[in-house]
Amino acid sequence: MTDMKKYIMTAMALLFMFSACKEDYIGQYPTDNVPPSVVKNVQVDNQAGKAILHYDLPDVSDLMGVKARYVVPSTGEAREVFSSAYVNELVLNGFAKSTKVSVSLYTVDTSYNESDPVVVVVEPLDSPIYGILETMEVFESFGGLKLRWENETQEGIAICVLAKNAEGVFEEINTFYSTAPTALYSVRDLEAVETEFAFYCKDYYGNSTETIYKTLTPLYEEKLDKSKFRLLYLDTSKFPYHGYGGQSMTRMWNNVYNVDNDLFYVQNKTSDPVDFSFDLGVTAKLSRFRLWTRVNYIFQLHHIRTFELYGTNDPMIAAQGESWDGWELIATCESVRPSGETEGGTPTGEEKQFVMDGEEWEFDFSHLPIVRYLRFKVLSTWGNSKFAFINEIDLWGEVQQ
Numbered sequence: 168m169t170d171m172k173k174y175i176m177t178a179m180a181l182l183f184m185f186s187a188c189k190e191d192y193i194g195q196y197p198t199d200n201v202p203p204s205v206v207k208n209v210q211v212d213n214q215a216g217k218a219i220l221h222y223d224l225p226d227v228s229d230l231m232g233v234k235a236r237y238v239v240p241s242t243g244e245a246r247e248v249f250s251s252a253y254v255n256e257l258v259l260n261g262f263a264k265s266t267k268v269s270v271s272l273y274t275v276d277t278s279y280n281e282s283d284p285v286v287v288v289v290e291p292l293d294s295p296i297y298g299i300l301e302t303m304e305v306f307e308s309f310g311g312l313k314l315r316w317e318n319e320t321q322e323g324i325a326i327c328v329l330a331k332n333a334e335g336v337f338e339e340i341n342t343f344y345s346t347a348p349t350a351l352y353s354v355r356d357l358e359a360v361e362t363e364f365a366f367y368c369k370d371y372y373g374n375s376t377e378t379i380y381k382t383l384t385p386l387y388e389e390k391l392d393k394s395k396f397r398l399l400y401l402d403t404s405k406f407p408y409h410g411y412g413g414q415s416m417t418r419m420w421n422n423v424y425n426v427d428n429d430l431f432y433v434q435n436k437t438s439d440p441v442d443f444s445f446d447l448g449v450t451a452k453l454s455r456f457r458l459w460t461r462v463n464y465i466f467q468l469h470h471i472r473t474f475e476l477y478g479t480n481d482p483m484i485a486a487q488g489e490s491w492d493g494w495e496l497i498a499t500c501e502s503v504r505p506s507g508e509t510e511g512g513t514p515t516g517e518e519k520q521f522v523m524d525g526e527e528w529e530f531d532f533s534h535l536p537i538v539r540y541l542r543f544k545v546l547s548t549w550g551n552s553k554f555a556f557i558n559e560i561d562l563w564g565e566v567q568q
Contacts, residue, residue: 203227203274205282215320216294216370220257220272220287229277233257237270237289242373249275261372262291295322296368300376305366309388309454309529309563311354312364314343321346323371328354329378331363345517347505353527359387388454388563393420395448399540400488406433406441412556416445424559425462425523432461432469435553444542450480452537453497453564457525461556465514465522468550471557472502475546478538485540497536500528502549525561537567 204225212219224230232251239246241263250257259270268291271284295318303316303326314326328341343352361384369375398416408414412432419431435441460470477494479485484493504514505521514522530536545555 198229198278200278200280201276202280202282203230203276205285206233206272206274209272209285209287211287211289213289213291215292215298216260216262216296216322216374218259218262218268218270218289218291220259220270220289222255222257222272224252224255225274225282227274227276231275231277231279234273234275234281235259235270236273237268239263239372240266240268244373259289259291261374263294263374264297265290265293294370294374295320296324296370296374296376299324299326300366300368300379303366303368305364305381305383307383307386308353309386310359311357311385312383313351313353314366315349315351318345318348318350321348325369326350326352327367327369329365330357331365337363337365345505346515347517348507350505357385359385386454388565391447391449391451391562391564391566393422393561396420397446397448399444399446399485400542401433401443402489405437405439406435406443408432409434409554409556416443419557419560422559424459424525426558427461427463430461430556430558432556433554435555441545441553441555442543444477444485444540446485447539447541447562450537450539450567451562451564452535452567453478453530453562454535455527455529455564456560456562457527458560459525459558460522461558462523464550464556465519466502466504466508466512466549468548469552469554469556470502470549471545471547471555472549473500473546475499475544477542477544478536479540479542480538482540494542495536495538497538498528498530502526525559535564 204227206222206224208223210221212221220235230252232249235248235257237246237259239261244261246261248257248259268289270287270289272287273284274282299316299318303314305312305314318324323346326343327339329337330340331337341354361382363380363382365378365380367376367378401416409432411428412418412430416431418429423429433441464470475496476498478497479494481493505518506515548555
């Protein structure tokens with residue numbers, strides 16, 4: 168091959184390579200450079216942490232939409248929001264404390280021409296994060312704290328919890344993300360010593376409230392040793408094991424969490440509620456417990472919705488099998504969705520995490536039960552079914568010596 172042929176082939180290869188790497192243009196090519204007419208009759212609806220702009224669109228055949236440009240005062244962020252020509256409103260987000268903000272509105276056509284700006288002034292109300300922090304209650308609980316707050320607008324927010332460490336520095340120990348209208352969260356695994364805590368609320372736009380401080384002492388508890396748990400009573404002629412579970416009540420305390428088929432799973436051949444009992448192996452003053460359900464059927468099928476928990480410290484009563492004589496009702500419990508939904512529907516991401524963390528119930532602090540034997544009575548499931556399944560259960564309290 169001559170040098171000239173080599174040169175020509177190399178040049179052709181390079182040309183092909185560069186043409187292959189060139190990005191294809193996406194969208195319509197500009198057809199003119201004539202800017203569209205502006206929006207008219209702009210109306211401002213100021214809401215908590217945001218403003219909604221309503222306007223009349225110009226009669227332009229190639230109108231693509233409306234663009235807003237503004238700067239968020241609290242963060243200094245320059246924001247740009249676009250709304251198509253099929254609607255006549257724009258939602259401006261990201262505001263913290265109420266203040267006046269200038270917003271420039273532009274119409275944009277399919278040739279990407281922008282109109283002259285129409286400047287309007289918005290004055291959103293304070294962001295919901297401030298009202299949420301004002302409603303928040305914090306109180307001492309077993310092994311930690313409990314936090315409760317209201318979020319009427321159901322905006323996505325985060326509550327940050329900090330604790331002062333041994334070096335006297337506040338460090339974050341929990342962050343709760345929520346859109347629930349009424350939220351109740353727990354901070355656990357803390358020592359029962361007086362501790363300084365700090366709390367603040369933030370949104371998804373980088374805004375945060377002031378920090379509030381509280382000195383609190385978590386209540387003492389210890390996790391019960393599940394290796395000591397023993398099956399006490401289950402009438403398998405009435406409530407036979409389901410083949411998809413683990414064919415044993417021990418699946419409920421084998422430390423396997425958030426799975427689909429390692430379950431205590433029973434059928435129901437009667438019109439009676441499913442009931443069963445087990446031995447804790449120790450006598451304890453119970454403080455709280457958590458229950459995990461089948462991970463693929465959250466708020467569905469046989470996920471337990473309402474149930475009663477009974478206890479006794481008397482081995483003679485516990486040995487009576489089907490008899491309820493002597494059993495004391497120690498808790499009435501209900502599974503509640505964070506979203507507030509009561510029927511059907513796909514669980515939200517927040518709800519899935521809530522259940523995968525374990526649904527939790529505390530015993531009445533004014534009368535903590537001292538028992539060795541526990542008995543469950545399943546009253547209803549989320550699928551209004553007769554069967555029941557439980558993946559795992561944990562209990563806490565103070566073991567009696």
